[in-house]
Amino acid sequence: MTVPPSERTRLRRKPARGAYDRETIDAILDEALVAHLGIAIDGQPYVIPTLHARVGDTVYLHGSAGSRTLRALASGTPACLTVTLLDGLVLARSALHHSVNYRSVVVLGQAVPVTDTHERLAALRTFMERIVPGRFGEVRAPSEADARVTGVLSMSLAEASAKLRTGPPLDDAQDYALDVWAGVIPLRMQAGAPIPDPRLAPDIEPSAKIESWLRERA
């Protein structure tokens, strides 16, 4: 499935780095743990880190229902949600061709408050499952009171685009003869040993689902 780029999401610089297929877009959104949400108030942009969760053609955001940002979004302010995965440092032979390998997605649109209870609970479940798959079934489920104080918003993926850089450095032709190491240093997010809550009873161990998640990211 390919989202046709709108006039706003079509890349103008380095169009070869653009990707508009939903498979690429979804994979980046699903891997990123943190998103950056932009809104403008009186022409001043604000960019705020936030958690997100994709379900199908929708990205959900959540936050305190009374916050200034959520109120602005609920009133229909245009928004931009961007996620970026840093994959590596690109070391070139000349200073200016140093770069990073990355995968990013930009979603333009409006963030609409989710009022349907079933959709809200499904979204909250996805937020949890993104942190550690299977976790939702192991913890206390959200109460109605919990759901009331948490604002859930949805953004459509209709206007989404991906941009990425992969591969080795690209140096100027004459620089390839230089006696300088060049290449890529891969980067990844690594999970460390879990730190128990000081108030945790000493006989409670991390669940099998947590242990399995940790093994994948050790």
Add this chain to the structure above:
Amino acid sequence: MTVPPSERTRLRRKPARGAYDRETIDAILDEALVAHLGIAIDGQPYVIPTLHARVGDTVYLHGSAGSRTLRALASGTPACLTVTLLDGLVLARSALHHSVNYRSVVVLGQAVPVTDTHERLAALRTFMERIVPGRFGEVRAPSEADARVTGVLSMSLAEASAKLRTGPPLDDAQDYALDVWAGVIPLRMQAGAPIPDPRLAPDIEPSAKIESWLRERA
């Protein structure tokens, strides 16, 4: 040194998470490899991942001099630069108290083109040194032609604030009795084994400065 929060940077939600001292702000800016830059064009915000480098009271950005974003910034459009470091997953006993530990900085202001050649070159050097300290001295320095095609912009840190979450989950009082593991899974960016450029001569090894950098992040 403490930056007094302006009406715009003062935190309205959870003010206890706010930090305004420059030592905290500088450390977060210097550790983050990628920033998210927001500008608004005709009310539509755009959030773009970008590299940044702090020198004293200034954050530098760079990019292709002809890009739409750099041209908008150079014309005085208000900007917001945000960096976020993800430090851990916070696993609570109830679904809704799951969270992440993070450190973020938001800088509001205008990004001003740097026209002074000395300042431009110093900024470009800092971009490099942030990737791998000492690297600038090992590669071909920027030529005048390189410097011409690279736009360098500066943002003042006068209106900057930090926000962070640390420590264990905070559960509702009655949930502490639940038989659920709770705590923090620390996250960090890990560097993998360097991948040589396929065009690299086989006898060129990574420099001692690269090896030292890698050891700190292995």
